Amino acid sequence: MAIQMHDIEKSFGTRATKVLHGITGEIQSGEMVSITGRSGSGKSTLLYIISTLDRPSAGDVTIDGVRFSAMNSKQLHGFRNTKMGFVFQFHHLLPELTALENVLMPTLKTRSSKTRRAFALELLREFDLSDKADRLPAQLSGGEQQRVAIARALVMQPRYVFADEPTGNLDSANGQLVMNLFRRINHERQTTIIYVTHDQDFAAMASRKIQLVDGKLI
């Protein structure tokens, strides 16, 4: 079980500006991988390509043995729902729903909200949010919102969690909290964590570091 990258390239626009240059590599299940690099080096682009949100211009991504480019829409969305969790810099909670409802949102897709409710509450308790389960996002702090977003990413017990600058919008204390959560999930549940960060300390918490310079791995 792994994510394999074969010679990935990505260009934007008609007068092709190449952002990624032939990236090849493998992320094993259970790893905690940080992606670092200067602004504009292509970190986000790479993360979105290996998480199926974006398509490479050339090359191929294989997830658990299935070529991403060979998946149909149904498989792709099923994959995202059951095997992947996403955390973004901005939390992207649904403002109309309470914390608990937000966490349970992915379970609606497979109609498993009832069976996963207990697990969702357990996640909130783990993340120190038990007493805030019924609050709307607007009634939560930024750090709390981000923790709800992480709980949401985990509720389907995915094999992979992708995070693009999950601490980018938080103060250092809250950032630390979030990173500790990631490490705990990685340790306790063997969830593969792949995250982009600018912070050297946070990058160092990974079991493996991927560094990008001008769209190339070093």
Next chain:
Amino acid sequence: MFFLALRHLISRKRQTTLTLLGITLGAAAYIAISAMMLGFQEFIIDQLVNNDSHVRINAREEMLNEQVLNDSFFPDGELVNWVKPPMGRKDNAYILAPRAWLDRLEADEKVQAASPQLVAQAIANYAKLTVGVRLIGSIPDIQRRVSNIEKYMLKGKFSDIGASGNRIVVGKEFLDKIGASIGESILLTVGKSAPQPFKIVGVFRLGVKSLDETTVFGALSDVQKLNQTPSRISDIAIRLVDVEQASELASNLNLMGQEKVQSWNQANEGIMSVFKTQDIVRNSMTFAILIVAGFGIYNILSLAVSHKRREIAILRSMGFEPRDISELFLTQGVILGVIGGLLGVVIGLGASYGMSLVRVSEARGLGTGQMMVSFDGLIYVKAFLLACIASSVASFFPARAAGRLEPIDIIRGENS
């Protein structure tokens, strides 16, 4: 998605309320206007259909002119110059073979009853007053089955006319106008013979002033005697089992004899075309209301879609498919349509009920003094469906646009 759609609507209380108000008012207005127009139409049609006859066979009175004679004498289209152009009336004031007609109608299972009539213009005389009337001679027991006249009797029974004996039943307005009262006799003449006394044994009121003022019913044999045309009839009034078949039957019968056969709607083409115009006005008004409400929904949902781009992206990253996203917004439109439609139906029903209580003057010479309002269920079904269809169509486009959004474009735009 239904659950989330509902939450979206609730979170935009003001917009939702306003949109709902638009749809509700649209549906209610449609119901109120339709109830009024159709109420009037139903009343008139009921008068036309049930108080006269479904189909009427008439002795044909044909006007003669150049065209008619040219066609029969010079069928090849020669140029004909008349020294003195022909004019006049080819008169057949009576039905030529009444027995044949009646036998044929009796055998027809679509026909419920056929009443032979002799209709004559007569002059009524009471004390010093003289009033022109339309004297209809019929066999009361058959006539009763053709029209609803008995329902409208104020005093006496229609069958009191009897088979003969110079007894008549008259309209209320006529009675007031001439100043006679029930039980008294008036003089009737058709101009050919000496006036004969007829005893008033009953009064009816159809609610149409022009009819109530001039219609007098008598026994067929009495009218034939007065008219000095024994055993002649001028009309056959027919009631069908199913009124919808009137036009078809009339067209078929028309081919069978010289007489003119007209169904109630053919005979009242003028009124029917007024109704058609009314319907066009009503429908275009409805259309306008729906367009306005539809645009409201379209705007609000388009706005919602662009406001919710981030959330759409995150939903897609959770594995929700384009179809799910479209459904989210389409559902909102449908919810608005269904609730707005239902509220509209309730308010429309209330408005219709309110209108039905309004007393209107009888100056138009029509009706019962109450506003005529239709409570036809079809109006409500239509209003509800229109609300639902309009809001579904209006939300279809924003919903489709939402489904086509690519999550990566949104995330890249917002995050990096």
